[in-house]
Each structure stands twice: as structure tokens, then as C-alpha cells.
Amino acid sequence: MFKNILLPVDGSEYGLSQVKHAIDLAKTYNGKIMLLHVVDIKIVEGPLLRDLTFLSEAVTDFEYHNEIKSSLEEKGKLILQKIGAVCEEAQVAFETKLLPGxxxxxxxxxxxxxxxxxxxxxxxxxxxGTAFLGTVAEAATRLSNKPVMLVDEVYKKVEKVLFAYDGTASSNKALQLLAQMALASKYELTVINVSDEESEGRTILEEAVSYLESYNIKPEQILKSGDVVNVIIESAEAAGYDAIMMGAYGHSAIHQMLLGSITTLLVRAAKVPVVLYR
Incomplete structure (x- = not known):
């Protein structure tokens, strides 16, 4: 299922947590980790860099451009080597890419x-920064149609998953993915629906549970009312879930801006990894 696991690394403190989660998946699915470091062309070729060249008459624009480019490429190589060494020690297949863009x-x-x-x-x-969710992570999630796992700095193996289901198309896609993951990883699963209409919420919840049961997966169920983000976060923390999984968009057009307001707020507030699928 997860044969090719993309791991974009930038030298942040999240790198070790990222690679440990990737190694878990690679070992479960006999997959390969694709380590990617991107040399940001906005830094190499941006107007700020060009303006800085006027600070010294001794350095030409071309020389300064190449110096910065080489420095960023060297930094990228070191980052890839460091994370690659972790993959090698764990004895999982991996490859590295250093790309401008x-x-x-x-x-x-x-x-x-x-x-x-x-x-x-x-x-x-x-x-x-002031934002809780990184601009690159949010933009990349919005642009990609693949599942994205957003992790925290501190790694913890995922064994207990809270799945937030609201019956939308993206939520249904996430449900199908969850079923496959649960079969391979034997997660302890709970499905949660947050709705102020009990009857509607129960119908949506039972839809997800019925689908999982067709795979012989018996999840726990939670149906609550209230603020969606607060209820999901409080439920995750109260029972000690290791990850939250959900579709990336909510119902309304407003919710579909960027990642969707509910999704963005939830990722910001969650103290565990969040798996999104749109």
C-alpha cells in the first residue's frame, strides 16, 4: 500500500520524528522512503538576494548568487546524509533527491x-513564525492529492487512532485508506462524529462503522455534539490516541478555503500526528 513514502526534509527539529514514522510505514509495507530536500529558488533568485549584492562592490551579482546557491546545496546534502543514515541504520530502502524549486x-x-x-x-x-501550521506544510497538503501525515517534533509509534468522519467525499476516501492501514498495522480504532443533530450524526457514524466491519475491523464509536475541533481534540487527549485521521475538507465552501478552516484549526491544536486525505 505505502510502497513509496515521500519525506521532505528541511533540517528542522521535526526531521527525526518524520523519518521514524516513515520507517514504521516502510517496515510494515516493505516500502521505500524517498528523501527530498528542496533548495528554495525564492532565496537563490529572489529580489532580496539581488538587493544584498549592492552591499559590497567587491562581490558581483553572479558570484554572490553562486555562493548562496552552493551553500544551500551543501546544507541540503548534509541534511539528506543525516536522515539517510537513520534509514540505513533501520535497514529500510531509501533514495535521496536534492532539487531546486x-x-x-x-x-x-x-x-x-x-x-x-x-x-x-x-x-x-x-x-x-507566528502561525501554528507551517506555510509549506499547508500549501503542500493543499496541492497534493495524496495522503499527508503531519507529525510533531516528538516521535511516538502510532498504535491507537481516532478517525473523525463526517460523511463528506474526502472523509470517505480517508475511511477507505484507514481500512487498509488498519488491516496491516492492527491499529486500535475509534470513529468519532461531531453533530448537533443526533439522528444525522448516528447515521453518519454507523456508515463508517459498517464499512470497517466489512473488513472485520471492530472500531469503538463516539458521537458527540459541540464545537468540532474542541470535541475531537478533547476526545483524543482524554483517551491517549497516538494519531488523528480525517478528510481534509468540511462541508461548506468556506471550510474548503486553504485546507479547510476546521482541518487547519484541528491540526494546529492537535498534540499528535494528523493524517489528512482530500
Whole structure:
């Protein structure tokens, strides 16, 4: 199922957690990890870089451009070597790619040949940012039609999964993916639906449970009302789930902006990895 696992790495503190989650999947599915580092062309060729060349008459624009480019490429090689060494020690197959490009676009392009993408919730500049969810992670998730796993800095093996199901098309795709993952990984599963209409919520919840039971998977069930994000987060924390899984969009057009407002808020608030599928 997950034969090709794309792991974009940028040197952030999330890298070790990313690769450990990737190794878990690679061992379960006998897959290969594709390590990718993107040299950001916005840094190499952007207007700020060109402006900086005027600070010193001794350095030409061409020389300065090449110096920065070489420095970023060398940094990328070191990052790939470091993460590659972890893969090698774990005895899983891997390959490395060092590519120039716009980071989110390049990740999405390479995701076409991957079965899943594993990213940190925030990138190497997280300490200097104000957003809870990294702009690259959000953009790459929006651009890719593959499952994306957004992980935290601290790794914990995923054994207990809370699946948020709302009956939408993306949620249904995530349900089908979950069934396949649960068969291979033997996750302890719970399906949750948050709805202020009990009858409607029960129908949606039973739809997901019935589908999983057709695979001989017997999930626990939670039906609650209230604020969707708060209920899911509180439920995940109360029972100690290792990951949350869901479709990437909610019902309305407003929710479908960027990742979808509910999805974005949930990823920001979650203290465990979140697997999204749109």
C-alpha cells in the first residue's frame, strides 16, 4: 500500500520524528522512503538576494548568487546524509533527491509518484513564525492529492487512532485508506462524529462503522455534539490516541478555503500526528 513514502526534509527539529514514522510505514509495507530536500529558488533568485549584492562592490551579482546557491546545496546534502543514515541504520530502502524549486510546488510534484507524504507540522523557521501550521506544510497538503501525515517534533509509534468522519467525499476516501492501514498495522480504532443533530450524526457514524466491519475491523464509536475541533481534540487527549485521521475538507465552501478552516484549526491544536486525505 505505502510502497513509496515521500519525506521532505528541511533540517528542522521535526526531521527525526518524520523519518521514524516513515520507517514504521516502510517496515510494515516493505516500502521505500524517498528523501527530498528542496533548495528554495525564492532565496537563490529572489529580489532580496539581488538587493544584498549592492552591499559590497567587491562581490558581483553572479558570484554572490553562486555562493548562496552552493551553500544551500551543501546544507541540503548534509541534511539528506543525516536522515539517510537513520534509514540505513533501520535497514529500510531509501533514495535521496536534492532539487531546486518552490518548496511546496516541488513537494506536490514529487508526491505524484508517492503513496503518502510525511511532513513536520512546521518547518525550519518555526521558531521565528507566528502561525501554528507551517506555510509549506499547508500549501503542500493543499496541492497534493495524496495522503499527508503531519507529525510533531516528538516521535511516538502510532498504535491507537481516532478517525473523525463526517460523511463528506474526502472523509470517505480517508475511511477507505484507514481500512487498509488498519488491516496491516492492527491499529486500535475509534470513529468519532461531531453533530448537533443526533439522528444525522448516528447515521453518519454507523456508515463508517459498517464499512470497517466489512473488513472485520471492530472500531469503538463516539458521537458527540459541540464545537468540532474542541470535541475531537478533547476526545483524543482524554483517551491517549497516538494519531488523528480525517478528510481534509468540511462541508461548506468556506471550510474548503486553504485546507479547510476546521482541518487547519484541528491540526494546529492537535498534540499528535494528523493524517489528512482530500
Amino acid at each position: 518552490i518548496i511546496s510546488n516541488t513537494i506536490a510534484e514529487n508526491a505524484k509518484m508517492a503513496d503518502i507524504v510525511i511532513m513536520g507540522k512546521r518547518g525550519e523557521n518555526a521558531a521565528f
